[in-house]
Amino acid sequence: MSMIHASPGAWRDSKSSLHLAVESDRRPAVALVDCNNFYASCERVFQPQLEGKAVVVLSNNDGCIIARSNEAKALGIKMGDPFFKIEPFLRRAGVRYFSSNYSLYGDMSQRVMNVLAQFSPELEVYSIDEAFLNLTGVLRRGEAEADALTDYTLTDYGRRIKATVRQWTGIPVSVGIAETKTLAKIANRLAKRSQTLQGVFDLRRAPDRDAILEAIDVGDVWGIGPRYAKRLRQRGIANARQLRDADEGWIQKQMAMGVVGMRLVLELRGVPCLPLDLSPGPKKGIACSRSFGNPVTLLSELRAATAAYVSRAAEKLRGQNSLCKTMSVYVMTNPFKNEPQYYNSALIRFPTPTADTPEMIRYAMKALEAIFKPGYRYKKTAVALVELVPGSIYQPSLFDGQDRARSARLMKTVDRINARMGAGSLHYAAAGCRLEHWRMRRSHTSPAYTTRWQDLKWV
DNA sequence: TCTGGGGTCCTAGGACCC
DNA sequence: TCTGGGGTCCTAGGACCC
Numbered sequence: 001m002s003m004i005h006a007s008p009g010a011w012r013d014s015k016s017s018l019h020l021a022v023e024s025d026r027r028p029a030v031a032l033v034d035c036n037n038f039y040a041s042c043e044r045v046f047q048p049q050l051e052g053k054a055v056v057v058l059s060n061n062d063g064c065i066i067a068r069s070n071e072a073k074a075l076g077i078k079m080g081d082p083f084f085k086i087e088p089f090l091r092r093a094g095v096r097y098f099s100s101n102y103s104l105y106g107d108m109s110q111r112v113m114n115v116l117a118q119f120s121p122e123l124e125v126y127s128i129d130e131a132f133l134n135l136t137g138v139l140r141r142g143e144a145e146a147d148a149l150t151d152y153t154l155t156d157y158g159r160r161i162k163a164t165v166r167q168w169t170g171i172p173v174s175v176g177i178a179e180t181k182t183l184a185k186i187a188n189r190l191a192k193r194s195q196t197l198q199g200v201f202d203l204r205r206a207p208d209r210d211a212i213l214e215a216i217d218v219g220d221v222w223g224i225g226p227r228y229a230k231r232l233r234q235r236g237i238a239n240a241r242q243l244r245d246a247d248e249g250w251i252q253k254q255m256a257m258g259v260v261g262m263r264l265v266l267e268l269r270g271v272p273c274l275p276l277d278l279s280p281g282p283k284k285g286i287a288c289s290r291s292f293g294n295p296v297t298l299l300s301e302l303r304a305a306t307a308a309y310v311s312r313a314a315e316k317l318r319g320q321n322s323l324c325k326t327m328s329v330y331v332m333t334n335p336f337k338n339e340p341q342y343y344n345s346a347l348i349r350f351p352t353p354t355a356d357t358p359e360m361i362r363y364a365m366k367a368l369e370a371i372f373k374p375g376y377r378y379k380k381t382a383v384a385l386v387e388l389v390p391g392s393i394y395q396p397s398l399f400d401g402q403d404r405a406r407s408a409r410l411m412k413t414v415d416r417i418n419a420r421m422g423a424g425s426l427h428y429a430a431a432g433c434r435l436e437h438w439r440m441r442r443s444h445t446s447p448a449y450t451t452r453w454q455d456l457k458w459v
Numbered sequence: 460t461c462t463g464g465g466g467t468c469c470t471a472g473g474a475c476c477c
Numbered sequence: 478t479c480t481g482g483g484g485t486c487c488t489a490g491g492a493c494c495c
């Protein structure tokens with residue numbers, strides 16, 4: 001997909017001036033590189049006139065706000081604000097809004113990651129817009145040639161990372177550096193918010209660490225959600241400094257956080273407990289769920305939607321070369337509505353682990369019929385594949401009548417055609433057609449500038 | 460009319476084994 | 478006086494992340 005194929009391993013390039021320096025500090029160093037307002041920034045890359053303007057990106061179905069440019073944040077627009085409620089305000093305030101365009105964001109993400117990979121041999125792609133880089137010793141690799149330059153620090157290196165990503169992809173990022181991932185998160189937060197730091201901050205070199213940690217609310221520490229934050233505050237632990245200095249025994253016992261809490265506290269103390277995950281294995285569960293563009297009352301429509309989601313989930317399953325042993329199917333009404341509510345799910349255990357779309361659809365339809373109740377306005381159906389096993393080793397059922405090899409070949413062909421011709425080019429009739437009214441609404445989509453020839457930007 | 464989607468890990472408790 | 482000890486696997490639920 002990606003159109004940038006930057007040469008890997010630039011960090012090794014001895015001709016580059018990047019590595020001609022020595023930082024005497026030998027402490028471990030990990031950087032968190034985080035894209036600023038990622039989805040909003042992606043939209044801006046191809047519409048530079050939006051620079052400096054308030055931009056927001058909407059969730060699926062144009063439901064709520066999921067990304068905001070700084071200008072939009074300054075206007076008080078909140079994450080999760082329902083679009084239909086604030087649309088009038090957005091219009092009045094001249095905020096530009098976009099339906100989410102995941103093929104664009106996914107592709108831009110890959111480009112950013114490709115650039116980052118050149119700055120460290122150890123990169124963990126943590127999410128669509130974030131990556132951890134191990135920078136320990138990165139500057140020392142070029143030591144032999146380092147006579148010319150002294151005082152080149154990881155802060156300089158971080159600035160170089162930031163500038164390169166910006167130049168090669170158009171995406172602004174912030175870089176936080178520290179001894180551990182948890183501290184790097186904090187450093188990144190500061191880098192992003194401070195006017196003076198210009199987007200790069202090395203917490204290891206900060207003389208006033210205690211004061212910095214004290215200014216971080218305990219709920220803003222990575223790994224502390226609303227529940228834990230509340231419990232910690234009840235014990236008088238209100239900020240990151242206090243959490244760092246908390247009593248270990250109490251953390252382990254009282255908090256029901258056990259090892260999670262302990263790791264977190266140690267990380268705050270500068271002891272790395274969360275190693276970089278350089279090559280994440282296959283997913284342990286795969287889900288596909290989507291709210292409908294319009295409420296659904298007919299079983300036939302629910303069937304089509306469910307079949308469509310099964311087929312998407314099965315595609316992901318095959319994409320990582322796994323088979324599924326257990327699948328669940330959910331249906332639910334709209335909890336925001338003051339109308340009769342219904343929620344139900346069914347668990348399906350396949351006699352033989354499978355990744356065969358038609359087989360999975362057959363089972364899902366049976367399950368769906370069992371949980372469907374007429375008379376409700378359904379809002380959403382979901383398919384979750386749990387209990388996945390590697391495609392290579394599985395225990396076939398003794399009475400399995402299917403020609404597994406044949407169906408695997410068929411699936412492979414279907415996937416290949418869709419990869420080449422575009423997602424959904426070939427799909428199952430059970431999944432209905434594109435125009436059905438339960439399909440997702442996306443009324444404000446930008447073009448897929450980087451993944452569709454028709455949408456290529458003209459210059 | 461209209462409120463997102465997709466993951467991970469850990470713990471406790473029960474069943475079961477020798 | 479007094480009824481063992483140690484282990485695994487599974488499931489449900491809770492918490493977190495982006």
